Amino acid sequence: MNEFITVNNLTKRFGELTAVDNLSFNVEEGEIFGFLGPNGAGKTTTLNILSTLLEADSGEVTVDGLDLKKNEREIKSIIGLVPQEIAFYKNLTARENVTFFASLYGLKGKVLKEAVDEALSFVGLEGETKKRSGKLSGGMQRRLNIACGIAHKPKLIVMDEPTVGVDAKSRELIMHSIRTLRDGGATIIYTSHYMPEVQEICDRIAIISSGRLAAIGTETELLSYVTNHKTVVIETENTDEEIFSKALRILGTIPGVSHSSRQGNENIIDLDVDLTFSNITPILGTLLDCGISVRSIDSEAPNLETTFLALTGSELNKEETPHV
Amino acid sequence: MFRIMQKEFLGMLRDRSGFVFSLIFPVVLVFVLGNMLASLDNADAPIEEIRLAYIVETQNPAEAAAIDEFLTVMEENSQVKLTESDDFSVSKVDVDKGDLDACVVFSEPFSVTIAEGGDLVKNRAVKLTMQSFAREYAAISVLMAHVGVEDSGSWAGMTGIDGATFAPVPSRVALSMTELTDLTVDKDLGVNRSMIDYYAVMMIVMIVFMSGSSIGASSVYQSKQDGTMRRTMLSPVSRSKYFASSLLGFFPLHILSVLCVMVPSVLFFGAHYANTWQGNVLLFIGLSVVGMAATGVCMITGIFMKTNPFIPFMAVVWVLLFFSGTFSKEIFITGFSEYLPTSMIRAAAFDLTIFGRPDGMILVTVVSIGVTAITAAIGSALLRRKELVA
Numbered sequence: 001m002n003e004f005i006t007v008n009n010l011t012k013r014f015g016e017l018t019a020v021d022n023l024s025f026n027v028e029e030g031e032i033f034g035f036l037g038p039n040g041a042g043k044t045t046t047l048n049i050l051s052t053l054l055e056a057d058s059g060e061v062t063v064d065g066l067d068l069k070k071n072e073r074e075i076k077s078i079i080g081l082v083p084q085e086i087a088f089y090k091n092l093t094a095r096e097n098v099t100f101f102a103s104l105y106g107l108k109g110k111v112l113k114e115a116v117d118e119a120l121s122f123v124g125l126e127g128e129t130k131k132r133s134g135k136l137s138g139g140m141q142r143r144l145n146i147a148c149g150i151a152h153k154p155k156l157i158v159m160d161e162p163t164v165g166v167d168a169k170s171r172e173l174i175m176h177s178i179r180t181l182r183d184g185g186a187t188i189i190y191t192s193h194y195m196p197e198v199q200e201i202c203d204r205i206a207i208i209s210s211g212r213l214a215a216i217g218t219e220t221e222l223l224s225y226v227t228n229h230k231t232v233v234i235e236t237e238n239t240d241e242e243i244f245s246k247a248l249r250i251l252g253t254i255p256g257v258s259h260s261s262r263q264g265n266e267n268i269i270d271l272d273v274d275l276t277f278s279n280i281t282p283i284l285g286t287l288l289d290c291g292i293s294v295r296s297i298d299s300e301a302p303n304l305e306t307t308f309l310a311l312t313g314s315e316l317n318k319e320e321t322p323h324v
Numbered sequence: 325m326f327r328i329m330q331k332e333f334l335g336m337l338r339d340r341s342g343f344v345f346s347l348i349f350p351v352v353l354v355f356v357l358g359n360m361l362a363s364l365d366n367a368d369a370p371i372e373e374i375r376l377a378y379i380v381e382t383q384n385p386a387e388a389a390a391i392d393e394f395l396t397v398m399e400e401n402s403q404v405k406l407t408e409s410d411d412f413s414v415s416k417v418d419v420d421k422g423d424l425d426a427c428v429v430f431s432e433p434f435s436v437t438i439a440e441g442g443d444l445v446k447n448r449a450v451k452l453t454m455q456s457f458a459r460e461y462a463a464i465s466v467l468m469a470h471v472g473v474e475d476s477g478s479w480a481g482m483t484g485i486d487g488a489t490f491a492p493v494p495s496r497v498a499l500s501m502t503e504l505t506d507l508t509v510d511k512d513l514g515v516n517r518s519m520i521d522y523y524a525v526m527m528i529v530m531i532v533f534m535s536g537s538s539i540g541a542s543s544v545y546q547s548k549q550d551g552t553m554r555r556t557m558l559s560p561v562s563r564s565k566y567f568a569s570s571l572l573g574f575f576p577l578h579i580l581s582v583l584c585v586m587v588p589s590v591l592f593f594g595a596h597y598a599n600t601w602q603g604n605v606l607l608f609i610g611l612s613v614v615g616m617a618a619t620g621v622c623m624i625t626g627i628f629m630k631t632n633p634f635i636p637f638m639a640v641v642w643v644l645l646f647f648s649g650t651f652s653k654e655i656f657i658t659g660f661s662e663y664l665p666t667s668m669i670r671a672a673a674f675d676l677t678i679f680g681r682p683d684g685m686i687l688v689t690v691v692s693i694g695v696t697a698i699t700a701a702i703g704s705a706l707l708r709r710k711e712l713v714a
């Protein structure tokens with residue numbers, strides 16, 4: 001496969017804050033490339049640089065073999081960005097919006113009309129052409145936001161958390177349409193902090209945290225980074241705060257246990273342990289010493305969530321933050 | 325390019341505040357002011373009696389006879405109390421004290437000087453009466469010459485276009501007519517002018533500034549807020565094309581908002597603008613491009629705004645209008661107010677409508693087009709600075 005995007009040592013600062021820190025990665029032509037990271041990791045900033053909205057402080061980017069700094073115009077014309085925030089004219093109808101944004105890419109007349117029709121039906125909004133866009137439902141607005149970004153048939157589609165705050169039906173539609181776009185030959189960068197989505201549709205995934213690349217690869221590749229880890233879940237009878245914190249402290253010192261934590265205020269303890277770790281006697285011993293009686297012990301195989309935790313040390317936002 | 329213009333125009337038209345400000349507000353204003361002024365003009369109650377002193381200085385027998393006739397007619401009007409005076413300065417003191425309402429001096433060559441008192445309605449009545457007399461006098465003179473009546477022989481006959489002999493309006497009468505016009509205009513309005521003419525021009529100036537600035541600032545601010553500006557910046561469309569087209573997209577709206585004052589004020593309140601159609605076209609285009617210049621300036625400032633610019637911009641415009649005496653003629657600070665753009669534009673507009681002098685309005689038009697072009701250049705340059713837009 002060809003490399004469609006190359007990013008080398010990309011850095012972007014906002015005053016004191018380094019939002020993107022010496023980031024390097026490649027995106028291959030025709031793939032869905034997942035960009036995963038918690039809020040504030042620098043995903044949007046990176047995408048804004050790729051799509052020419054922001055200027056990097058240092059580093060090189062090429063898109064489709066063109067240098068980003070030297071060929072801004074050309075690169076603009078092959079990119080379609082679906083921004084994180086909904087961005088279209090609330091006073092115009094869905095059709096007027098898509099027509100307007102597509103026309104900015106030089107589409108005219110019949111070609112323009114066909115492209116608009118196609119984009120609207122693509123996101124399932126072909127019936128909603130009369131209403132002003134501001135009056136559409138949240139999910140429909142999200143879908144219109146996508147249609148505005150793809151009507152000009154860009155070779156590279158950059159989607160910044162396109163499913164934030166949408167209903168299940170719209171999400172399904174969006175997921176499906178992203179695959180269709182890929183199958184139609186487009187290269188797609190997909191950003192999310194909703195793990196199952198990324199797992200579901202991305203061919204390759206980059207995990208970033210605090211502006212730095214933590215890992216990159218296919219889902220299987222990523223999992224193999226951490227297959228020496230698994231999670232042990234222990235359900236207890238007790239909930240006393242003091243006893244818990246003492247037990248967690250001691251558990252963390254047991255050889256083979258890399259991380260111990262309590263699930264909120266629940267009577268559940270999570271332990272990250274080496275995959276080879278099989279002797280649970282020291283764990284049970286510790287709990288018993290602390291006066292905690294165990295209800296059940298369970299061991300989970302690694303998934304992307306635990307991988308993410310192991311790689312970045314930070315947790316992804318579990319629930320979706322509703323959008324304002 | 326056309327798409328951007330169309331989008332701005334449609335967007336604004338559908339935006340409630342934009343629509344209200346540029347189209348509804350002017351029409352409402354015309355009707356409110358029109359009705360208010362009409363009731364002011366029709367007020368018949370306030371005048372009970374006009375105490376008028378007159379001095380006839382003219383020695384010309386024809387003129388003296390005409391004046392005499394006129395005064396006799398005046399005396400028959402029970403509302404007018406005429407007294408002959410022989411000393412203007414004495415009568416003027418009486419007028420100032422309020423013992424008299426006005427003092428009129430008929431002098432030679434024919435002219436009428438009015439010393440006005442404090443009652444505006446009475447002043448208007450006296451002025452209008454004197455104006456109509458002057459006009460009538462001119463007409464009578466023509467007629468007299470036409471039928472061969474020679475007075476002191478100071479008017480030369482003249483062969484007209486069809487070979488018919490008629491006398492032109494005697495030059496000295498014509499002269500005094502313009503003097504009279506200037507005299508009255510200086511104080512208030514021109515001949516054949518009503519209050520609506522005066523206020524309509526004020527209104528247009530006010531509205532192009534208000535809608536111009538609110539449209540400009542809020543469109544840019546809005547498109548920054550709702551992310552549509554960034555989205556546009558993603559496309560290969562050049563910044564200058566985008567900014568210029570957005571700005572041009574507002575032109576039809578300005579035209580509409582000027583029309584919204586001009587048309588109903590003419591149709592429903594008989595407002596009267598310039599005397600020639602060329603003058604009216606100039607006024608119309610000139611004021612529309614003033615709106616464009618205001619929009620351009622405010623679009624640029626809108627790029628920097630962190631809060632909704634509608635309120636601060638309205639405040640600035642109201643202050644401008646206030647100090648240029650739009651709301652009250654008393655608030656006019658000489659040496660300051662006349663240099664405010666609002667005052668200068670209004671003065672140019674009056675110059676055109678009342679005196680028929682187009683120079684000021686042509687200058688306003690040219691300067692406004694220049695300002696619009698400069699703002700387009702600055703705006704495009706600003707949009708090229710990514711940190712400002714993203």
Ligand SMILES: Nc1ncnc2c1ncn2[C@@H]1O[C@H](COP(=O)(O)OP(=O)(O)O)[C@@H](O)[C@H]1O
Binds near residue numbers: 014017038040042
């Ligand atoms: N224009 C900006 N000015 C200052 N700081 C910014 C700006 N944009 C983003 N940041 C900061 O940069 C960091 C990365 O932000 P962002 O790229 O939006 O993260 P993500 O999209 O991964 O949630 C955050 O800490 C954010 O506050």
Ligand SMILES: [Mg+2]
Binds near residue numbers: 043084
């Ligand atoms: Mg983001």
